[in-house]
Amino acid sequence: MKNITIVVPDCELNLNSVAGAWEILSRANDYWQKIGNRPKLDILIAGFVKESVISKGYFTVHPTDIRTIKKTDLLIIPSIFGDYKETIKKNEALIDWIGEQYKNGAEIASMCSGAFLLAATGLLEGKTCSTHWNSTEAFREMYPNVKVLQDKIITDENGIYTNGGGYSFLNLMLYLVEKLFDRSVAIFCSKIFQIDIERTTQSQFSIFHIQKGHGDEVITEAQKYIEENIDEKISFEKLASQLAISRRNFDRRFIKATGNTPVEYLQRVKVEAAKKELEKGRKSIYEIMNDVGYNDDKAFREVFKKVTGLSPLDYKSKYSKERVAV
CATH class of the missing domain: 3.40.50.880 (Class I glutamine amidotransferase (GATase) domain)
Incomplete structure (x- = not known):
């Protein structure tokens, strides 16, 4: 017993x-x-x-x-x-x-x-x-x-x-x-x-919450830039230079402030935006992929599945409003 x-x-x-x-x-x-x-x-x-x-x-x-x-x-x-x-x-x-x-x-x-x-x-x-x-x-x-x-x-x-x-x-x-x-x-x-x-x-x-209560103004500016330009190919080397900081120091401060590397953060922001569009069910996966700055279908699917555990198609099938309505 x-x-x-x-x-x-x-x-x-x-x-x-x-x-x-x-x-x-x-x-x-x-x-x-x-x-x-x-x-x-x-x-x-x-x-x-x-x-x-x-x-x-x-x-x-x-x-x-x-x-x-x-x-x-x-x-x-x-x-x-x-x-x-x-x-x-x-x-x-x-x-x-x-x-x-x-x-x-x-x-x-x-x-x-x-x-x-x-x-x-x-x-x-x-x-x-x-x-x-x-x-x-x-x-x-x-x-x-x-x-x-x-x-x-x-x-x-x-x-x-x-x-x-x-x-x-x-x-x-x-x-x-x-x-x-x-x-x-x-x-x-x-x-x-x-x-x-x-x-x-x-x-x-999970819902990706944007971490901005860290007090590092430089990193806040970097986050703002990333979120406003998710459809573009972002060079973090160039972004660090624009913010007058070395790339090495930029990466270190970014991780300390957000808990993510700049690349991870960019991926999470892109995937969160894609999830919202998939949930609405109005656009095709191809359109959404382009909206969040991916032109490689395989790369988009791999990143999406890494973050959510589901493929974009499976996520849309499970959570889109059209699916719920049915």
């Missing part, structure tokens, strides 16, 4: 990630018994708080007192909302408890922004993780020694599991079900809950 603990932090949290984890694991455990096995999991929802009020008071969670749990085999951290730094301050006891459990042999899984609490334990130092694509900048600022794999749905390293944004926690749960039981039980759960068991990336869902 394995002890599973879904922790309840003292903060606004995602009810669905708590209830969803409990429901999928419980259903897997029930199915395991139905096919002739002894129950495999003892699942608890626990925390230092006596009650957690969620979604403006519409729901409440009444967790077990976590101090009564001496040992757990797997603990799950749900997705959290609000001020991450304030949440960490309020949950120091829980963070210490999580760290102690890992030292005692427990595995840990964090969902979406639950990675902020997990990282506060220090257990992610020098390791990789995933979190919601919309939170990666804040996460990198708070935890510069953790490598965020922004496109990954699931990471698995040394008994620590993380997942990307939103409802991708469902994919993490299937991954854990397969580890706790076997592939057949994971497939059963994927069919019962209608979850795509093979989904591995969140790239197609």
